[in-house]
Amino acid sequence: MSLATPSKLIVTASPHVKSADSTPKIMWHVVFSLAPVIVSSAWFFGMSALLVIVTATISAQLTERAMGKGGTLADGSAMITGLLLGLTLPAGMPLWMVAIGGAFAIAFGKTVWGGLGQNVFNPALVGRAFLQAAFPVAITTWPTVGGSFMELKGDLFALPFLHPVTNAVTSATPLGLLKFEGTGTALMPLIMGNTGGSVGETAALVILAGGLYLALRQYLNWRIPASILLTVAALSTVLHLVDAKKPDAFFMLFSGGLMLGAVYMATDMVTSPVTNKGKWVFGFGIGVLVVLIRVWGGLPEGVMYAILFMNALTPFINRATQPAVFGSATRIAQ
Amino acid sequence: MRLAFDFRHGVHPPEEKELTRALPIRRMPYPDELVLPLRQHAGKPAKLCVKVGDYVERGDTIATADGFVSVPIHASASGTVTAIEFWPHPDGSYAEAVRIAVDKYAPQLPRPRLVPKWEGLTTEQVVAAVQNAGVVGLGGAAFPTHVKLAPPKEYAVHTLIINGAECEPYLTSDHRTMAEYPDRVLFGIRVMMHAMGVTKCVVGIEKNKPDAIEAMRRAVPKELDVTILPLTVKYPQGAEKMLIQAVTGVEVPSGKLPVTVGVVVQNVGSVAAIAEVFETGLPLIERIVTVTGHGLTKPANLIVPVGTKLRDLIAYCGGVTPDAAEVILGGPMMGVAQANLDAPVVKGTTGVVILAAHETRSATIYPCIHCGRCLDACPVFLNPSHLGDLARVGRHDEMTDAHLADCMLCGSCAYVCPSNIPLAHLFQASKEALRRAQAGTS
Numbered sequence: 001m002s003l004a005t006p007s008k009l010i011v012t013a014s015p016h017v018k019s020a021d022s023t024p025k026i027m028w029h030v031v032f033s034l035a036p037v038i039v040s041s042a043w044f045f046g047m048s049a050l051l052v053i054v055t056a057t058i059s060a061q062l063t064e065r066a067m068g069k070g071g072t073l074a075d076g077s078a079m080i081t082g083l084l085l086g087l088t089l090p091a092g093m094p095l096w097m098v099a100i101g102g103a104f105a106i107a108f109g110k111t112v113w114g115g116l117g118q119n120v121f122n123p124a125l126v127g128r129a130f131l132q133a134a135f136p137v138a139i140t141t142w143p144t145v146g147g148s149f150m151e152l153k154g155d156l157f158a159l160p161f162l163h164p165v166t167n168a169v170t171s172a173t174p175l176g177l178l179k180f181e182g183t184g185t186a187l188m189p190l191i192m193g194n195t196g197g198s199v200g201e202t203a204a205l206v207i208l209a210g211g212l213y214l215a216l217r218q219y220l221n222w223r224i225p226a227s228i229l230l231t232v233a234a235l236s237t238v239l240h241l242v243d244a245k246k247p248d249a250f251f252m253l254f255s256g257g258l259m260l261g262a263v264y265m266a267t268d269m270v271t272s273p274v275t276n277k278g279k280w281v282f283g284f285g286i287g288v289l290v291v292l293i294r295v296w297g298g299l300p301e302g303v304m305y306a307i308l309f310m311n312a313l314t315p316f317i318n319r320a321t322q323p324a325v326f327g328s329a330t331r332i333a334q
Numbered sequence: 335m336r337l338a339f340d341f342r343h344g345v346h347p348p349e350e351k352e353l354t355r356a357l358p359i360r361r362m363p364y365p366d367e368l369v370l371p372l373r374q375h376a377g378k379p380a381k382l383c384v385k386v387g388d389y390v391e392r393g394d395t396i397a398t399a400d401g402f403v404s405v406p407i408h409a410s411a412s413g414t415v416t417a418i419e420f421w422p423h424p425d426g427s428y429a430e431a432v433r434i435a436v437d438k439y440a441p442q443l444p445r446p447r448l449v450p451k452w453e454g455l456t457t458e459q460v461v462a463a464v465q466n467a468g469v470v471g472l473g474g475a476a477f478p479t480h481v482k483l484a485p486p487k488e489y490a491v492h493t494l495i496i497n498g499a500e501c502e503p504y505l506t507s508d509h510r511t512m513a514e515y516p517d518r519v520l521f522g523i524r525v526m527m528h529a530m531g532v533t534k535c536v537v538g539i540e541k542n543k544p545d546a547i548e549a550m551r552r553a554v555p556k557e558l559d560v561t562i563l564p565l566t567v568k569y570p571q572g573a574e575k576m577l578i579q580a581v582t583g584v585e586v587p588s589g590k591l592p593v594t595v596g597v598v599v600q601n602v603g604s605v606a607a608i609a610e611v612f613e614t615g616l617p618l619i620e621r622i623v624t625v626t627g628h629g630l631t632k633p634a635n636l637i638v639p640v641g642t643k644l645r646d647l648i649a650y651c652g653g654v655t656p657d658a659a660e661v662i663l664g665g666p667m668m669g670v671a672q673a674n675l676d677a678p679v680v681k682g683t684t685g686v687v688i689l690a691a692h693e694t695r696s697a698t699i700y701p702c703i704h705c706g707r708c709l710d711a712c713p714v715f716l717n718p719s720h721l722g723d724l725a726r727v728g729r730h731d732e733m734t735d736a737h738l739a740d741c742m743l744c745g746s747c748a749y750v751c752p753s754n755i756p757l758a759h760l761f762q763a764s765k766e767a768l769r770r771a772q773a774g775t776s
Contacts, residue, residue: 002631002653005645006688010660011671012695013759015745016687017347017503023700023752075700117701117753221706274706274719318720325737326575326714327588 023116026219026269027076033210033219034083034264040193040203044145045091048153049199055095056127057082059102067111077116081105084124084264087200088257088304089131092143092154101131121311122271125304132304142196144171171196174255175300178247190254201257211263220267223276227283228262228290229253235291246295258290261303271311278314278321285310339538340566341576343713345746347503347569347667349542353633354506354626359514361637362650364411364436368641369421370396371431374680375470376477377403384432388415393444393617396432405468405478407432410619410639412440422674424644424663424683431678434641449615452525457484460529464608467617468681472603473497473508473572474664476682479604483529485593492596494532495581496523496605498539498546499565499572502665505685507622508602510635512539512546515606516553518613522605523560525612530598535560536581537602542567569667570744574599576713588740603684623679625651627688629658638679645675647686659691667745700753708747708757714740718747718757725760730768738764 041049060082064073072078085105089098105127113119131139143153173196174185189195193203200207214220236252252258266272266286273282286306293302324330373379380397390396390409397407413436421431450463464480471477485491496519500508512519523535539547541564550562565571565580575586577599584595592599607618619640626633631652638647644661648654662669663677664684679686708718716737724733738761745758 002655003658004649004653005675006629006654006658006661007656008659009671009673009675010691010694011673012660013756013762014662014666014668014670014743015347015749015758016660016662016666016669016671016689016695017693017749018695018754019345019347019750019752021750021752022696022754023703026703026705026752115701117703269703269705272704274704274709274717276706276710279706318717322717323709323715325588325716325740327585327590327740328737329587331715332585332587 041199046149048091053086055098056086056102059099063103063106081123094158096160101127179300201260204259207259223279225262231287256301257303273317275321278317344568365646369678370641408617413437422677424677447615467611473601489593494535496537498602501571516549518609522609624685628690629688660689662687707750711746711750
């Protein structure tokens with residue numbers, strides 16, 4: 001069947017066609033790529049890990065629903081914030097704290113700035129920074145890895161503001177062990193992920209695989225993780241050569257939250273530079289700060305603060321790394 | 335040694351050329367009525383020189399050039415002028431146009447005319463002949479061709495570049511012209527090289543047209559320094575500055591004309607139109623139009639009389655499919671969507687693309703997430719993300735500082751934008767706002 005003319009004419013501005021990618025598609029791909037990370041967190045920390053992640057996610061979603069402009073749940077970005085926050089917390093953290101963290105991340109990390117695309121700092125890390133300040137003990141109480149799947153670690157169901165300090169079996173993170181007790185951790189557990197730590201940060205290889213998938217689909221700019229990891233590796237190698245007591249590159253790369261931070265946090269498009277040159281600078285800055293904090297700082301881990309600090313510098317990096325325009329004097333001189 | 339003839343950045347929209355790439359050019363019969371707007375080219379609109387009731391023959395001048403950067407308009411068929419009135423123009427406005435009721439019994443032969451021998455003509459004479467024939471750039475911009483044949487004396491032009499890239503998706507009119515009429519294109523090149531006193535010519539053709547490349551190579555005579563150069567398939571390869579970079583490796587300085595680096599670019603269609611002038615003496619009264627799209631029943635490459643209404647053209651191509659949604663004059667990247675199908679085909683109409691509903695842009699726009707894809711797409715190295723932020727709050731002066739003037743509205747940024755932000759549209763509106771502000775103050 002054919003008509004003489006279309007029954008209804010659409011008139012839009014050029015270009016009239018568009019690539020298939022959309023912002024929700026990117027966001028949901030990031031969500032799906034986190035599935036193996038979530039599975040591995042459940043493998044190492046059991047049910048408790050899932051409870052923490054689910055609580056953070058639900059809390060973030062509800063806050064987005066309550067505070068965001070209508071319909072913003074569907075774009076998937078609040079889902080990412082909730083999942084990433086959950087993945088950076090210890091398995092035994094009381095769930096009411098986790099819920100507060102999720103709400104804070106969305107409320108103060110995103111919606112008060114104007115919603116998606118407007119925030120300066122990574123929302124998940126804003127939530128985590130708040131929890132670190134508010135509940136310094138709970139957020140550094142690391143349950144031991146392993147045990148049965150259904151075993152509830154720590155003090156998950158403590159009542160708000162009434163819970164006794166947790167009495168669960170705890171261990172230290174590899175970075176904590178190194179900083180406070182001067183003992184190292186074998187490379188194999190570090191890479192595989194059966195060490196103490198936040199629920200989603202220990203399985204470095206799984207995180208890398210997720211990042212690789214996203215980079216291949218171009219849902220993540222590879223320059224940022226590459227720049228961070230290269231910087232950390234180079235700096236720590238130099239430090240290790242100068243002073244053998246300092247951790248070597250492998251330990252630095254595979255311990256703590258570096259992988260999760262480099263692959264999933266620093267690459268947040270909203271809070272990282274738009275220019276490719278800027279992305280290298282951004283990653284370099286994070287790498288340097290991570291090494292500085294870990295080696296000389298008071299905290300064992302510094303990925304969160306390194307990323308938040310470089311988030312703050314992102315507008316300046318953008319301004320300083322504008323590409324030279326086609327046919328401009330600078331380009332022709334080259 | 336350069337291995338790839340290319341420019342940096344750009345995008346790869348689906349080519350969609352298979353609908354018409356193998357279809358030979360056919361002639362469309364004359365419609366009952368033609369509508370010829372007086373403004374069909376960049377520069378000053380033509381001056382009317384007929385009145386209602388006049389009988390005009392095919393090829394007669396109906397409006398004369400108004401100054402140097404202007405060209406005359408000719409009747410594309412014999413018939414009677416029935417009205418001179420404002421009529422829907424393909425750019426979306428209404429413009430003064432001459433309506434001609436086509437004489438069904440006329441033989442549609444042009445008046446006998448003298449065909450100038452090009453070998454003996456001076457540059458000025460060729461320029462005058464080309465202007466009188468109403469030839470404009472047929473690649474879409476419709477800039478009067480003769481102006482480019484007489485570049486300012488202070489620049490020495492060393493290379494004539496012929497634009498056969500045809501990088502817009504769907505369009506195949508230049509492709510078919512080169513594949514079917516390579517000798518005519520070469521004849522036009524010869525006239526142009528003679529007029530401009532240029533000894534070197536390069537024809538840039540995207541690699542997705544192997545038959546056109548092959549036909550053109552065979553048509554090149556031994557004594558002429560004409561190179562047929564296959565180019566990387568990428569949008570906007572056919573943008574003037576991108577093409578010059580791909581061919582010569584040189585960037586045209588920002589804000590300057592190509593002639594400052596010693597080259598002049600002409601579209602394949604314009605070259606063929608010039609050949610027509612010196613072969614038959616016919617002015618530009620018809621052009622090759624690709625009528626295509628997944629919303630059209632019978633896609634075709636057609637020789638269409640200028641002034642044919644889109645309605646008639648679509649009806650000749652079998653009408654549209656039930657899911658047809660958007661009618662675009664030109665390619666889908668830079669073309670103009672039509673609201674009124676009474677608008678006519680004009681000299682700059684490269685194609686008519688009818689998109690099916692599922693191909694059109696979604697109406698949902700998300701906030702900019704600063705992913706940076708537009709920066710990687712922009713062929714002139716702008717920061718469309720930043721420019722878009724400025725445009726939406728109306729900070730046009732800051733956009734000038736961010737090099738808005740270098741934007742050529744190719745739409746690559748809006749094509750890749752995952753948030754579906756109509757960046758090219760915002761920039762066009764900002765340019766317009768700046769232009770008005772300037773006109774108001776001076």
